[in-house]
Amino acid sequence: MAVPQRTIALGTLPFGTTVDEATSFAVLDRFAELGGTVIDTANNYAFWVDGGTGDESEAVIGRWMAERHNRDDLVVATKAGARPAVPGTGLENAEGLSDKALRAAAEASLRRLGTDRVDLYWTHIEDRSVDPAETVAALADLVDAGKARELGVSNHAVWRVERARALAGERPRYGHLQYRYSYLQPRLDMPLPSSAHVHVTGELLDYVRTEGDLRLWVYSALLAGGYTRSDVEVPGAYDHPGTPPRLAALRTVADELGATVNQVVLAWLLDSDPPVLPVVGASGVAQVEEAMGALSLSLDADQRRRLDEAGR
Numbered sequence: 649m650a651v652p653q654r655t656i657a658l659g660t661l662p663f664g665t666t667v668d669e670a671t672s673f674a675v676l677d678r679f680a681e682l683g684g685t686v687i688d689t690a691n692n693y694a695f696w697v698d699g700g701t702g703d704e705s706e707a708v709i710g711r712w713m714a715e716r717h718n719r720d721d722l723v724v725a726t727k728a729g730a731r732p733a734v735p736g737t738g739l740e741n742a743e744g745l746s747d748k749a750l751r752a753a754a755e756a757s758l759r760r761l762g763t764d765r766v767d768l769y770w771t772h773i774e775d776r777s778v779d780p781a782e783t784v785a786a787l788a789d790l791v792d793a794g795k796a797r798e799l800g801v802s803n804h805a806v807w808r809v810e811r812a813r814a815l816a817g818e819r820p821r822y823g824h825l826q827y828r829y830s831y832l833q834p835r836l837d838m839p840l841p842s843s844a845h846v847h848v849t850g851e852l853l854d855y856v857r858t859e860g861d862l863r864l865w866v867y868s869a870l871l872a873g874g875y876t877r878s879d880v881e882v883p884g885a886y887d888h889p890g891t892p893p894r895l896a897a898l899r900t901v902a903d904e905l906g907a908t909v910n911q912v913v914l915a916w917l918l919d920s921d922p923p924v925l926p927v928v929g930a931s932g933v934a935q936v937e938e939a940m941g942a943l944s945l946s947l948d949a950d951q952r953r954r955l956d957e958a959g960r
Contacts, residue, residue, distance in 0.1 A: 649685065649723050649767060651798075651824075651863065651925070654918055656939055657686035657725070659867065659929035664704025665697040667931045672708045673715075678933045680718065682940040688865070688927045690727035690772055691757045696738070702731045703760055710762035724761060725768035727802060728753035729775060730844065739844060745775035747786040754790050768824060769796035773803050773844050780808065784815045791820035800824030800865070803846040806855055822862075827852065829866035829924065831913045831955070832875075832894055834885035841883050856922045869917060869926035870939075875909050890959035897958035901951045907941070914942035916955055 658679045663672040676687070693705035706726060713719045728750055733743045743749045750771075758764065769790060771783065790796045801809050801822045813821045828840060829848035840847060848866065856862045874882040875898070882891075902912045917924040928939040947955070 649720065651686060651723050651768070654923070654943065655686055655925060656684065656914065656918075656943060657688045657723075657865065657925060657927040658684055658936070659927040660687060660689045660705045660709060661693045661929055662705075662931055663689075663693070664708040665694045665700045669708055669711070671932065673712050674933055675930050675936055676709070676712050677716075678936050679930075679940070680716075680721070682936065683943075684936075684940060685721060686723040686725065686925075688725045690730070690770070691753055691760075692727075692731035692772070695732060701735065706757055706760035710760050714762050719763055723767045724763065725770060725800070726757045726761065726766050727770035727772035728757065730772035739773070742773065742775070744778060745771055745783040745786075746778045747782050750783065750786040750790070754795055758795065765795050765797060767797045768800050769798070770800040770802050770824070770826060771804070774805070774808065780812050781815050784812050784819075784821070788816060788819040788821070798823050800826060802826035803844055805846075806849070806852050810855070824863045824865060825852070825856065826865040826867060826927070828868045829917070830869050830871055831898065831916050832871065832882070832886050832891055833959075834883070835888050836885075838885040840885055853922060863925060864922055865925045865927055866917065867927045867929075869928055870910050870913060872929075875913060893959040894955075897955050901947070901955060904951065905945060905947075907945055908938055910938055911942040911945050912947075912955075914939060915945040915947055916952070918942065919947060919952075 687709060689705045689709055691706060692702040694700045695702035729745045730739060731743050732738060732741045734741045743753060787799050799820055799822050809822060827848045828845045856864045871882060873880040898909050898912055902909045914926050917926045930936045
């Protein structure tokens with residue numbers, strides 16, 4: 649199944665760890681009922697949670713698809729490269745992007761997901777210890793073997809993405825990018841919450857617009873609840889003079905539309921230039937319902953202008 653043109657992906661990072669299986673199934677069921685088809689996971693979610701191994705999210709999704717018999721109705725995307733090679737360690741021991749690592753990771757993900765292919769296979773983080781030609785060839789081989797339909801890259805420098813695409817030549821190559829991005833913009837001279845996060849830049853947006861065959865996905869679209877929840881602290885990188893006017897603009901437009909602030913953020917992303925596919929994590933049914941409601945929201949030209957210009 650192809651990725652729809654204007655859609656929201658369900659981020660499933662906490663499934664099986666901080667969100668139990670029953671709740672995960674309820675979230676997935678409601679997402680599907682509301683027309684959602686794109687599910688984004690990884691082979692390391694969430695190894696850093698006490699007791700987690702990295703198997704949990706994929707395994708929960710696999711059991712849900714087996715019970716619902718709906719695999720062919722979904723776009724299933726998973727990632728490789730950032731799972732610790734040694735249990736109990738961290739990204740300093742990541743499996744990496746060698747031919748051997750990618751082939752082993754793909755087989756393990758397919759087994760946990762209970763499927764013979766994934767619709768989109770991401771390289772999760774960079775691995776500069778491996779010749780990019782080796783990574784590119786391994787990924788193309790997975791597509792040729794029918795184990796992945798399309799390829800994506802997450803959290804890589806733009807120049808490395810371009811190099812990988814050039815190295816692929818006529819073989820399958822990256823067609824999807826996934827980075828951190830939201831309506832609020834951080835100071836890029838300050839660290840993000842995770843050392844593995846790479847933020848969208850103007851250069852990356854220009855690259856996507858220019859190439860024409862790239863799809864941009866973004867995570868942390870709602871700042872983990874930072875727009876609306878008083879108990880969630882917005883990361884320090886967003887603490888600068890441009891943030892208050894952007895928050896004020898968001899609230900004004902949300903009031904005009906009778907929508908939530910989160911829905912306006914998602915609508916702004918969905919219809920931006922270039923268009924963006926938000927990955928929205930959910931730990932409950934209400935969050936899915938709110939997010940999917942953004943698909944029916946439209947910003948008029950004046951609202952878009954005010955949102956774009958706020959805080960500049």
